[in-house]
Amino acid sequence: MHRRLLSASPAYRNLRSEVENEARAYRTADAAQRLTGVARIPVVVHVVWNTPDQNVSDAQIDGQLDVLNQDFRAANPDLAGVPGVFAPLVGDAQVEFFLATTDPSGNPTTGITRQQTTVTGFTHDDAVKSGASGGTDAWPADHYLNLWVAPLADQLLGYAQFPGGAAATDGVVVAHSAFGNTGTALAPFDLGRTATHEIGHWLNLYHIWGDDGTGCGGTDEVDDTPNQGGFNVGAPTFPKPSCGNTPNGDLFMNYMDYVDDRAMFMFTAGQVDRMRATLEGIRSPIVVPGGASRRIVPAGPVVAWGSHRLDAFVVGTDRSTYHKWYGGSGWGPSAMDYEYLGGTCMSSPEVASWAPDRLDVFVLGTDRGLYHKWWGGAGWGPSDIGWESLGGVCASPPRVASWGSDRLDAFVIGTDRALYHKWWDGSAWGPSVTGWESLGGTCTGEPSVVAWGENRLDVFVTGTDSALYHKWWDGSAWGPSVTGWESLGGVCTSPPTAVSWDEDRLDVFVTGTDSALYHKWWDGSAWGPAVDGWELLGGTCVGQPRVASWNANRLDVFVTGTDSALYHKWWDGAAWGPDLLGFENLGGVLSDFRLGSPNGGGRTGSTMPLPSTPASLTAARA
Amino acid sequence: MPESTTTLCRRWGHSFEEDHDGITVYRPADYEFPRARGRAGMELRQDGSWTDWSVGRGDAPEPTTGKWLRTGDDLRLANPGGAETALRIVQLAPDRLELRRTPS
Numbered sequence: 001m002h003r004r005l006l007s008a009s010p011a012y013r014n015l016r017s018e019v020e021n022e023a024r025a026y027r028t029a030d031a032a033q034r035l036t037g038v039a040r041i042p043v044v045v046h047v048v049w050n051t052p053d054q055n056v057s058d059a060q061i062d063g064q065l066d067v068l069n070q071d072f073r074a075a076n077p078d079l080a081g082v083p084g085v086f087a088p089l090v091g092d093a094q095v096e097f098f099l100a101t102t103d104p105s106g107n108p109t110t111g112i113t114r115q116q117t118t119v120t121g122f123t124h125d126d127a128v129k130s131g132a133s134g135g136t137d138a139w140p141a142d143h144y145l146n147l148w149v150a151p152l153a154d155q156l157l158g159y160a161q162f163p164g165g166a167a168a169t170d171g172v173v174v175a176h177s178a179f180g181n182t183g184t185a186l187a188p189f190d191l192g193r194t195a196t197h198e199i200g201h202w203l204n205l206y207h208i209w210g211d212d213g214t215g216c217g218g219t220d221e222v223d224d225t226p227n228q229g230g231f232n233v234g235a236p237t238f239p240k241p242s243c244g245n246t247p248n249g250d251l252f253m254n255y256m257d258y259v260d261d262r263a264m265f266m267f268t269a270g271q272v273d274r275m276r277a278t279l280e281g282i283r284s285p286i287v288v289p290g291g292a293s294r295r296i297v298p299a300g301p302v303v304a305w306g307s308h309r310l311d312a313f314v315v316g317t318d319r320s321t322y323h324k325w326y327g328g329s330g331w332g333p334s335a336m337d338y339e340y341l342g343g344t345c346m347s348s349p350e351v352a353s354w355a356p357d358r359l360d361v362f363v364l365g366t367d368r369g370l371y372h373k374w375w376g377g378a379g380w381g382p383s384d385i386g387w388e389s390l391g392g393v394c395a396s397p398p399r400v401a402s403w404g405s406d407r408l409d410a411f412v413i414g415t416d417r418a419l420y421h422k423w424w425d426g427s428a429w430g431p432s433v434t435g436w437e438s439l440g441g442t443c444t445g446e447p448s449v450v451a452w453g454e455n456r457l458d459v460f461v462t463g464t465d466s467a468l469y470h471k472w473w474d475g476s477a478w479g480p481s482v483t484g485w486e487s488l489g490g491v492c493t494s495p496p497t498a499v500s501w502d503e504d505r506l507d508v509f510v511t512g513t514d515s516a517l518y519h520k521w522w523d524g525s526a527w528g529p530a531v532d533g534w535e536l537l538g539g540t541c542v543g544q545p546r547v548a549s550w551n552a553n554r555l556d557v558f559v560t561g562t563d564s565a566l567y568h569k570w571w572d573g574a575a576w577g578p579d580l581l582g583f584e585n586l587g588g589v590l591s592d593f594r595l596g597s598p599n600g601g602g603r604t605g606s607t608m609p610l611p612s613t614p615a616s617l618t619a620a621r622a
Numbered sequence: 623m624p625e626s627t628t629t630l631c632r633r634w635g636h637s638f639e640e641d642h643d644g645i646t647v648y649r650p651a652d653y654e655f656p657r658a659r660g661r662a663g664m665e666l667r668q669d670g671s672w673t674d675w676s677v678g679r680g681d682a683p684e685p686t687t688g689k690w691l692r693t694g695d696d697l698r699l700a701n702p703g704g705a706e707t708a709l710r711i712v713q714l715a716p717d718r719l720e721l722r723r724t725p726s
């Protein structure tokens with residue numbers, strides 16, 4: 001297939017050489033510029049069956065996903081079987097897979113399609129990838145990894161398409177008899193490794209023997225894999241030499257050899273580099289960004305639920321909510337227009353996104369109650385301009401976090417200045433549709449909330465003494481207690497802004513009494529620079545700092561200066577830029593970039609409180 | 623055309639599990655091979671064309687078509703570029719073909 005496409009299509013050939021150049025550039029690139037953290041891939045499993053026994057169960061599909069999430073995280077138990085001499089080569093691809101939650105039309109989905117066919121056995125001719133030939137059409141390949149499970153003829157276990165090919169056939173095919181680790185899977189291909197191998201190809205890995213038959217001249221374009229003759233089969237005994245690769249011999253336990261499922265259990269660091277280059281390059285649109293290692297998109301007036309995607313919400317002078325979005329090639333609905341979403345808002349919108357193409361928008365109404373509307377991919381709920389009432393009498397704008405799929409946590413300050421909380425658990429609002437949980441405290445401004453992992457929340461507020469206070473949900477209870485707070489010192493004149501770029505990592509920013517920017521951080525074991533200490537970052541700031549983190553160990557801080565211009569500084573993992581106390585002037589005149597409003601009311605505006613090229617996106621590619 | 627050539631002209635799968643002593647063993651493509659991640663093969667046709675089915679980079683079999691020529695027990699397979707592989711037919715039966723590469 002690969003060679004056929006190479007000889008058939010100059011466009012494919014060009015794309016393939018681009019992919020190879022990217023892989024080569026990646027290998028030599030500065031490590032600091034690399035994509036870090038976990039790349040999450042939405043998967044759609046197309047089950048195409050002829051006889052009912054081939055209609056693999058949801059549980060079998062879940063088992064396959066579990067195998068992938070072990071194998072691409074070097075978290076598989078059989079990794080211990082790697083011979084000691086090869087152990088230093090083991091690589092963690094840091095790729096995780098999840099069944100898609102939104103279908104191409106924007107409707108909720110299980111990420112599984114099922115289709116009966118009259119075809120008793122598909123071959124490698126891609127018929128399984130088209131409804132017209134008895135299979136199931138691919139979902140858009142730039143947003144989903146298509147995985148077809150079907151009966152295959154000629155004992156074919158599976159096959160894959162390399163990056164750069166046609167979208168209509170992009171993805172991997174696995175025989176139902178080699179899929180997952182239960183049900184229809186048959187030994188010796190019954191541990192889910194066929195999908196691991198095929199997805200290795202889909203991420204641009206070649207066979208470890210170099211695809212030259214049994215010769216010693218072929219290469220897999222990976223530096224740390226030993227040269228190897230032909231493919232290995234069964235479960236070889238170490239060492240198995242070929243092509244003069246003694247004394248350690250072939251790396252036959254690699255996923256890209258042809259051994260049985262139980263005999264393959266590692267990728268190398270060099271293979272990981274090739275896969276990461278692909279995810280950073282030609283397959284980057286499919287990657288669901290995390291920042292943290294989970295797919296947790298920070299909430300705010302602007303959210304990014306996919307790479308090269310931004311959704312921004314503002315309140316107009318008519319106090320209605322307006323929306324515009326950046327889709328990679330430009331702003332929608334147009335450069336100058338906004339989408340009208342109704343409402344009469346007393347706060348700027350707070351937006352969360354718990355899945356690609358999913359948005360949950362929260363505002364305060366004129367009754368100071370909380371109101372909610374949501375985008376499910378195809379339309380707005382409860383209606384285009386309607387809002388769901390969630391009760392409360394709020395003294396602060398809402399702040400929202402989402403730590404998992406179909407999960408929302410909203411926080412506000414009540415009229416008694418205590419913190420209040422409500423949550424959506426996937427089926428209902430807790431403690432009730434209009435009810436709230438009191439979390440104590442006497443807060444002077446709006447809270448800041450961040451989720452760095454599943455079932456984890458960290459909330460920050462300023463107290464009546466202007467110090468920063470912190471509380472956290474650890475999955476089972478609030479710390480330090482339901483109504484108690486940890487004091488973190490400081491004299492803050494702005495609400496805090498907290499972000500997380502990794503598990504158990506927190507960075508908090510405030511403006512001090514001298515109008516300078518201050519910073520403190522939790523590194524997993526202690527607060528820096530001290531429990532009640534702060535790092536001075538200079539500047540003369542008006543209002544709350546805004547912070548984005550698009551990558552591990554990367555922070556971009558935006559503040560408004562006394563001249564109403566936007567200022568920027570950044571942490572690159574080693575130092576603050578442009579320097580510890582300095583800021584980069586981004587110009588412009590902002591009234592308040594959090595509460596910015598379209599001019600002139602109505603449905604169009606001319607001042608969008610955002611750089612026209614989102615800084616976080618251009619910086620990410622720099 | 624000799625009867626044995628009629629036997630030769632079919633699609634064969636590489637029964638690599640049975641390779642021995644420098645001999646490559648083929649079985650008819652519909653043979654009950656053990657399951658494997660990849661199985662190369664070839665097809666010889668009466669019109670003198672030959673298709674090599676190699677294990678593709680993405681596991682789908684990849685065909686390359688050239689020509690074949692038989693002289694007694696000597697078999698020459700030429701790829702489209704003209705490069706030839708010289709082989710000796712060690713055994714030819716309806717259910718089994720054994721080939722040995724002859725030094726060029």
Ligand SMILES: [Zn+2]
Pocket residue numbers: 197201207679680681
């Ligand atoms: Zn393969």
